[in-house]
Amino acid sequence: MKITSARVVVTCPGRNFVTLVVETDEGVVGIGDATLNGRELAVASYLTDHVIPCLIGRDPARIEDIWQYLYRGAYWRRGPVTMSAIAAVDTALWDIKGKVAGLPLYQLLGGRSRDGVLVYGHANGADLEATVDAVGKYIDMGYKAIRAQSGIPGIDKAYGVGRGDMHYEPADARLPTETVWDTPKYLNFAPKLFEKLRETYGFEHHLLHDVHHRLTPNEAAQLGKALEPYRLFWMEDATPAENQEAFRHIRRHTTTPLAVGEVFNTIWDCKQLIEEQLIDYIRCTVVHAGGITHLRRIADLAALYQVRTGSHGATDLSPVCMGAALHFDTWVPNFGIQEYMRHTEETDAVFPHDYGFEDGFLFCGEAPGHGVTIDEKLAAKYPYDPACLPIARLEDGTLWNW
Ligand SMILES: O=C(O)C(=O)C[C@H](O)[C@H](O)CO
Ligand SMILES: [Mg+2]
Numbered sequence: 360m361k362i363t364s365a366r367v368v369v370t371c372p373g374r375n376f377v378t379l380v381v382e383t384d385e386g387v388v389g390i391g392d393a394t395l396n397g398r399e400l401a402v403a404s405y406l407t408d409h410v411i412p413c414l415i416g417r418d419p420a421r422i423e424d425i426w427q428y429l430y431r432g433a434y435w436r437r438g439p440v441t442m443s444a445i446a447a448v449d450t451a452l453w454d455i456k457g458k459v460a461g462l463p464l465y466q467l468l469g470g471r472s473r474d475g476v477l478v479y480g481h482a483n484g485a486d487l488e489a490t491v492d493a494v495g496k497y498i499d500m501g502y503k504a505i506r507a508q509s510g511i512p513g514i515d516k517a518y519g520v521g522r523g524d525m526h527y528e529p530a531d532a533r534l535p536t537e538t539v540w541d542t543p544k545y546l547n548f549a550p551k552l553f554e555k556l557r558e559t560y561g562f563e564h565h566l567l568h569d570v571h572h573r574l575t576p577n578e579a580a581q582l583g584k585a586l587e588p589y590r591l592f593w594m595e596d597a598t599p600a601e602n603q604e605a606f607r608h609i610r611r612h613t614t615t616p617l618a619v620g621e622v623f624n625t626i627w628d629c630k631q632l633i634e635e636q637l638i639d640y641i642r643c644t645v646v647h648a649g650g651i652t653h654l655r656r657i658a659d660l661a662a663l664y665q666v667r668t669g670s671h672g673a674t675d676l677s678p679v680c681m682g683a684a685l686h687f688d689t690w691v692p693n694f695g696i697q698e699y700m701r702h703t704e705e706t707d708a709v710f711p712h713d714y715g716f717e718d719g720f721l722f723c724g725e726a727p728g729h730g731v732t733i734d735e736k737l738a739a740k741y742p743y744d745p746a747c748l749p750i751a752r753l754e755d756g757t758l759w760n761w
Contacts, residue, residue: 360385360459362419365411365451367393367403370738372705374528375399375746376677378733379406379447383419387458390733391450392646392680395443396530396673397748405444409433414448420459422452426652442624442649449650450683450729457728464686464729468655475720476688478672478699479504479567479592481527483520486510487552491559494566496525503719504565504592504696509552513544516749518571518761527700528674530746540751540759542578549582553589565592565696567618572599572760573751576608583613592696593618593640593669599760603629606637616640621671624648626657633661640669640695646680647671651687658691667695674700678710682731685714685723697721709738 365381377393393402410429417425429445430436457464465471480502484490490509497505508519508527516538521527549568556566568591574582579597586594595618598605609617620642623629632638641661648654658668668691670684681699688697699721702710712731713724724730751761 360387360419362414362417365414367406368733368735368738369399369403369743370709370741371744372709372738372741373703374530374674374706375743376706377403377447378677378679379451380733380735381414381419381448381451381455383455387455389419389451389454389458389728390679390731391447391454391650392677392683393443393447394646394675394677394680395439396675397746398440399743401440402443402447405440406447410444410448419452419455422449422456422652425452426650430649437625437627439622439624439647442653443647445653446646446648446650449652450645450679453651453683454728461727463723463725463727464651464683465689465723468651468687468690471689472692473689473694475717475722476685476694476697477504477719478502478697478716478721479506479565481506481508481519481700483508483527484510485520486512487555490552491555493525494556494560498560498564501718502564504567506567506569506698507552507556508569509548511545511548514541515539518573518751519569526674530675530748532747533745535747536749538749538751538761539754540573541754542574545573546578546582546585550585550589553586553591557589562590567592567595569595570597572596574598576605579609580612583609583615583617586615587613591615595619595642596621600628600632603631603637606632607635610637618642618669621647625653626660629657630660633664633666636664636666638666641666642669642671644670644672644676644680645683645687646676651683654687658693662693665693667693669695670697672698672700674702674706678702678707678712679729679731679733682712682714682723682729685721686729689723705741709734709741
């Protein structure tokens with residue numbers, strides 16, 4: 360079998376997605392997600408201008424060799440643009456391999472480790488009361504794990520508080536929206552939110568929280584300690600993680616479980632965090648971390664140290680990524696949880712898929728490959744609409760981590 364053509368589809372059914380479609384001489388087609396929020400066209404160009412010409416004529420069954428060719432062969436290793444492009448190829452090739460074998464992707468990886476994939480949803484509200492209500496709505500929908508983000512008194516446009524209380528969609532303008540951040544106000548407020556949530560709903564559900572890189576290691580240690588009575592499933596991205604050693608200080612001072620990794624793109628970004636057991640959950644996912652082939656290496660390293668997976672699954676990762684991730688989650692022995700923000704109806708219509716939600720779990724389907732396709736005619740009706748992620752500044756104007 361040979362790859363005869365490949366193309367990139369950029370579409371905006373409510374938000375932008377980049378999808379790679381790979382075709383073969385035997386008519387088997389595979390697709391992969393290549394979406395990098397706010398930097399979509401960079402990956403589209405990387406694929407179209409630099410990767411696709413190298414794919415034509417290759418045997419799609421040689422997934423590992425093609426991965427190595429694109430990673431080592433580029434000379435310029437790593438980085439979100441490169442790794443998202445490699446991920447798109449890798450995902451499409453696993454999709455093709457599954458279709459050729461007549462097997463769902465999880466079977467190719469080694470078969471089922473579990474029946475369903477525990478997911479967490481996003482509850483958010485403009486203030487404490489609204490957030491408590493939003494968590495209640497998720498509980499009513501059957502979720503067993505819920506991430507809670509709230510507007511904070513005195514902070515304009517707090518992270519994670521979106522359009523309406525059931526969705527979160529930060530890429531909202533052609534140029535970055537400016538938001539303001541105030542750490543003392545946040546540190547004062549966040550424990551009160553979780554105290555209220557536990558008081559209202561008890562301890563039956565898992566609660567999660569995303570700090571979104573806003574704190575210093577010492578502030579993160581303080582927050583982790585303050586949240587201990589509320590037994591969070593995890594505290595995410597407590598401090599920026601380029602400096603992996605920074606997590607030593609947090610780890611030393613709190614037993615609140617730590618999750619990190621949605622912005623990582625290779626195993627090198629998390630090697631020390633994992634080997635020194637500085638985190639509990641690794642959040643890398645299929646699209647930004649080099650596809651199934653590389654994510655499997657990260658998960659295997661993590662398994663040695665009892666670090667579990669908790670893949671990123673915001674709406675800016677397309678249903679193609681979600682489908683592949685669910686097969687991965689169904690197989691991976693050291694699975695922890697999967698993030699799941701529901702896509703809009705328009706998005707779901709552009710990407711028909713066979714996964715589904717029931718009673719707090721997502722279930723991948725049994726269709727060969729990863730079970731997600733793209734309706735290119737419908738996709739063409741939604742042209743690319745540039746949108747950026749926001750930035751954050753401290754009250755004195757200093758640029759901070761969004
Ligand atoms: O889902 C999360 O945990 C996020 O932090 C979402 C990110 O802000 C979003 O995916 C950025 O594109
Ligand atoms: Mg996050």
